[in-house]
Amino acid sequence: MFKDILVLVIVALAVLLSACNETSQPAVTHSPQENLGSRLDSVSYAMGMNVGRVLRSQGFDTLNYDAMAAAIDGILNNAEQPFKQEAANRMINTYVSERAPVLAAQNLLQAETILDSLRKLPSIVEPEEGVLYRVLQQGKGEYPAHQQQVQVHFISKLADGAVLENTYDSGTARILETGSAISGWNTILSIMRQGDIFEVWLHPDQAYGRSGGYGGLVPANAMLYYQIELL
Template sequence: MKKSIIVVAALLVGFASFGQKKKDLINEVAKLKAEAAEMRAKLSKIQKANELNLQDSLQSFSYAFGVSIGNNLKTVGFDSLSYNAFAIALEDVMNGREQMGLEDCQTEVQKTIQLIQDKEAKKQSAEGELFLEENGKRAEVVTTDSGLQYEVLTKGDGAIPTDQDKVKVHYTGMLINGKVFDSSVERGEPSVFGVTQVIKGWQEALQIMPVGSKWKVFIPQDIAYGQRGAGGGMIPAYAALIFEMELLAIEK
């Protein structure tokens, strides 16, 4: 009899425990559902905040300002940014609670830009030197004392310009990876300029090139644009360059 009572008591305790666990589970599920609903509401709010309306004057200005800054960053060599830190900095400035002084910020910006540019310069310079070294091994390529290289595509028999002349030239300029950065051929109109009004590599090539010639010219960075680069970043600092040049005439 005692054993029966004990068994019944144990069963009652077990059912009670099971019932409590079931209740706890139901409460937990309800809590998770509530948290999920709250999260969906927050995500919806974030998505609405991220919607861009360029018809709104403030949003239009803000977007335009971002594009301007982004282009400036790309020009000096940046390809990424901590957007969260950038947004926090803007908000801090607007609320007068900057975490860095303006002078320290300017120093940090200049230092980082210089590091990126130095790194890119070393890369460009090394790539250019290697390219020219290998290119100079080709039998059809002539290398001058300055390091200028040229390959005759069409042999002209006209006069050779001097540093006092103006010339008419068709050309296509490209980086050593083949990317075109400028082309009078694409514009459909030759360029006219004084022989001394162009980079040193061009000056040298033009003064050994007969009218009627078409050459492929390979220019080391030190007689191209060197440290400064050109074209608003299209020609990086220390970049070796390739030009297909056709000397059409000496202008009178």
């Protein structure tokens, strides 16, 4: 169930390198806040963001950052390390395995608490258990057919507000087939019409469940929030 540290690093780097594939996308205007002193400072921070997101999803809520920085510096400078890579992998996998049940239970409790509070709001609709939505904008277009390809813009977030993906920022809508997404998305897309914008909250059973997913960025039993626009 849990990935070797090498897989975690690959996932983090894949998220990083995906930016290199956006050269064919429409240009995005960057705010001054995206520059941190120097280009190297900005790139270093960006790498830390991506690695941190993966680590957090695996239960690393805190680390000794001085020790981590020293290890990175040592590897980059080919210095002798206090233990071999195999031992390092075992330490990490043991820690993740021990933390996993606790993290999953915490996430499930958080999900159910949030969804229970949302159910009390008059603007919230629950067409299927664990799939809650609120209409932000009503469209006037057609309802998509089953297994029809549609275009959507969306923002996805974890319960703590951490953004997983924002297609508005990339400027490129996502193309997907109705009925072929995660369960909660299939339910929502079946009741949306072109032009609709919904806020959506998904119980983990309607999202990535006990195993998590999304390239390792969604933890086990995580509730997900979306803003979805059907184009």
